[in-house]
Amino acid sequence: MATDFDADVIVIGSGVMGGIIAARVAKAGKKVIILESGPRVKRRDIVETYRNAPVKLSLANAKLQGVGSPYPSLPHSPSTYGDYLQQMGPVKFNTSYLRVVGGTTWHFGSALWRMIPNDFALKSKYGRGRDWPISYDELEPWYLQAEMDIGVTGTDGQDESGKGGAPYPPRSAPYPMPGLKPSHFMKKLMDRLTPGGFNPVLEASARATVPWKKRPICAGNNACNPVCPIAAKYDGSMSIDEAEGYGAQVLDNAVVHKIDVGDDRQISAIWYKRPDGSEHKLTAARYVMAAYAIESPKIMLLNKQKNAPNGIANSSDQVGRNLMDHTGISMNVMAKEDYWPGQGPTQLLTYVNNRDGDFRRDFPQYKIKVRNTTPVLSTTQKLLAKGLMGSELDAEIKRQSARSLNWAIDFETLPNPNNRVTPHPEKKDALGIPVPAIWYDVDDYWHAGKEQGLKDLYRIAELLDADVVSVDEGFQNRQHIMGTTIMGDDPADSVVDRDCRTHDHKNMFIAGTSVMPSSSCVNPTLTGAALSVRIAAEILKEI
Numbered sequence: 001m002a003t004d005f006d007a008d009v010i011v012i013g014s015g016v017m018g019g020i021i022a023a024r025v026a027k028a029g030k031k032v033i034i035l036e037s038g039p040r041v042k043r044r045d046i047v048e049t050y051r052n053a054p055v056k057l058s059l060a061n062a063k064l065q066g067v068g069s070p071y072p073s074l075p076h077s078p079s080t081y082g083d084y085l086q087q088m089g090p091v092k093f094n095t096s097y098l099r100v101v102g103g104t105t106w107h108f109g110s111a112l113w114r115m116i117p118n119d120f121a122l123k124s125k126y127g128r129g130r131d132w133p134i135s136y137d138e139l140e141p142w143y144l145q146a147e148m149d150i151g152v153t154g155t156d157g158q159d160e161s162g163k164g165g166a167p168y169p170p171r172s173a174p175y176p177m178p179g180l181k182p183s184h185f186m187k188k189l190m191d192r193l194t195p196g197g198f199n200p201v202l203e204a205s206a207r208a209t210v211p212w213k214k215r216p217i218c219a220g221n222n223a224c225n226p227v228c229p230i231a232a233k234y235d236g237s238m239s240i241d242e243a244e245g246y247g248a249q250v251l252d253n254a255v256v257h258k259i260d261v262g263d264d265r266q267i268s269a270i271w272y273k274r275p276d277g278s279e280h281k282l283t284a285a286r287y288v289m290a291a292y293a294i295e296s297p298k299i300m301l302l303n304k305q306k307n308a309p310n311g312i313a314n315s316s317d318q319v320g321r322n323l324m325d326h327t328g329i330s331m332n333v334m335a336k337e338d339y340w341p342g343q344g345p346t347q348l349l350t351y352v353n354n355r356d357g358d359f360r361r362d363f364p365q366y367k368i369k370v371r372n373t374t375p376v377l378s379t380t381q382k383l384l385a386k387g388l389m390g391s392e393l394d395a396e397i398k399r400q401s402a403r404s405l406n407w408a409i410d411f412e413t414l415p416n417p418n419n420r421v422t423p424h425p426e427k428k429d430a431l432g433i434p435v436p437a438i439w440y441d442v443d444d445y446w447h448a449g450k451e452q453g454l455k456d457l458y459r460i461a462e463l464l465d466a467d468v469v470s471v472d473e474g475f476q477n478r479q480h481i482m483g484t485t486i487m488g489d490d491p492a493d494s495v496v497d498r499d500c501r502t503h504d505h506k507n508m509f510i511a512g513t514s515v516m517p518s519s520s521c522v523n524p525t526l527t528g529a530a531l532s533v534r535i536a537a538e539i540l541k542e543i
């Protein structure tokens with residue numbers, strides 16, 4: 001029990017990363033306080049708001065959440081679904097994240113991949129990007145624990161390198177739950193594409209396939225974005241519930257804005273603002289920054305002071321830099337037979353033929369996925385705009401909805417110090433805290449990947465005997481924010497060390513995908529979660 005401090009550990013941010021750490025540290029009997037800028041939300045309210053929205057917020061129609069997100073956007077904790085993020089660079093980084101108890105995983109797709117060994121050694125193997133200071137083998141046991149904490153389903157025995165060979169990457173135990181089964185739509189696609197050399201990989205995910213803790217089995221509601229109506233899909237609120245069950249205290253509507261550094265360079269206190277503008281101070285033996293890869297660096301850069309003249313943990317000038325995503329492209333095709341997408345999980349079937357090999361010297365690794373969302377709404381809108389009515393409209397809606405397929409590619413991006421997040425010099429939120437400004441661009445390496453990826457997309461259309469309706473080469477954001485508090489052994493060019501502890505302040509850790517030195521092409525949350533489990537163990541060794 002903390003005596004000199006308000007808590008043993010203060011966690012800033014109640015998402016999956018903060019939640020995992022809080023639950024593990026609280027379970028060990030330590031006093032934990034979690035500070036969350038947003039409010040608590042109830043699943044039934046989010047579902048009802050979504051259900052009652054005049055236009056459904058489907059993937060196809062409203063670009064995930066769009067203007068009508070069913071999650072609250074409050075003046076003290078504004079949603080990113082508006083003009084909150086300020087775009088300063090040539091390529092828009094129009095990402096989204098939620099600011100509520102439980103965080104962004106409330107509406108994530110829940111694909112939970114492991115990276116592969118060479119993703120940790122990109123520089124030494126292929127002369128690109130950066131190496132991690134730790135290897136896949138070192139992270140493997142933590143991956144396993146994170147998969148248990150989150151409750152991951154996966155297909156054992158698959159070659160996730162996409163070569164159609166032996167099981168890969170190496171695992172020390174099977175997935176916690178058996179994998180989801182491909183739907184009729186996916187099986188039919190696999191039948192057409194496998195003979196063309198596309199080896200299907202069914203991605204691991206956080207949708208339960210057997211009853212798991214308090215979660216029921218996924219019923220295929222196909223509403224992972226924006227909310228799983230039956231809580232079969234994991235979200236961060238579940239780890240927060242667990243943490244509270246072990247005695248952790250959650251302060252919601254508590255916006256962290258100030259961090260004090262003592263003469264010994266340790267963090268000495270943090271400050272948060274309430275919606276009424278009042279300021280409050282708390283102290284702890286250890287601090288964990290887990291406000292995700294845009295808010296975390298923003299808060300750190302805002303806090304320049306005598307003992308941290310460049311901002312928190314920023315003696316290397318790397319805080320906020322090396323911003324990465326899986327910037328992507330996509331293609332819509334119209335098939336000549338019915339496939340009927342939209343039943344079951346929103347994503348599962350992927351192709352990763354270009355996941356590893358010498359080609360990575362020349363172009364990035366990438367993942368091709370087919371979206372399993374129903375295009376009924378967008379199809380109907382288009383047909384109504386064309387003036388179709390009555391039985392003709394009905395027949396055409398059925399035909400096109402069964403046959404339109406959307407293929408998307410996620411590319412690995414490299415850490416570039418010029419791609420960065422900073423506090424906006426002028427624009428502030430209702431509490432007077434600067435909003436994030438983002439500068440982002442893609443390099444020739446990405447463009448080389450795009451050229452390869454386009455060839456694959458057209459080949460897929462050919463194998464399906466489908467007509468290409470449109471191709472979007474326009475830097476689509478994939479909602480995977482990485483790199484902005486980068487990990488490394490050298491304090492001169494990285495923010496955290498191999499344990500995710502800041503080089504500058506020994507009592508502060510940073511949890512999440514912001515520490516990743518390479519992005520790979522796969523969804524990053526499981527890697528961030530594995531590192532978070534490791535942070536919890538590190539903290540428990542010390543207090």
Ligand SMILES: Cc1cc2nc3c(=O)[nH]c(=O)nc-3n(C[C@H](O)[C@H](O)[C@H](O)COP(=O)(O)OP(=O)(O)OC[C@H]3O[C@@H](n4cnc5c(N)ncnc54)[C@H](O)[C@@H]3O)c2cc1C
Binds near residue numbers: 528
């Ligand atoms: C539409 C969508 C789909 C996605 N799908 C996938 C997927 O399929 N697979 C995958 O791996 N990843 C996916 N992601 C990414 C995934 O959601 C993130 O990697 C993950 O949520 C990051 O967890 P986190 O705990 O670091 O941050 P968050 O979940 O964002 O939690 C951070 C918390 O910090 C709080 N906070 C922020 N600022 C402050 C402050 N000043 N004071 C106090 N608290 C603060 C926020 O309110 C928030 O609750 C998706 C993201 C989106 C938007």
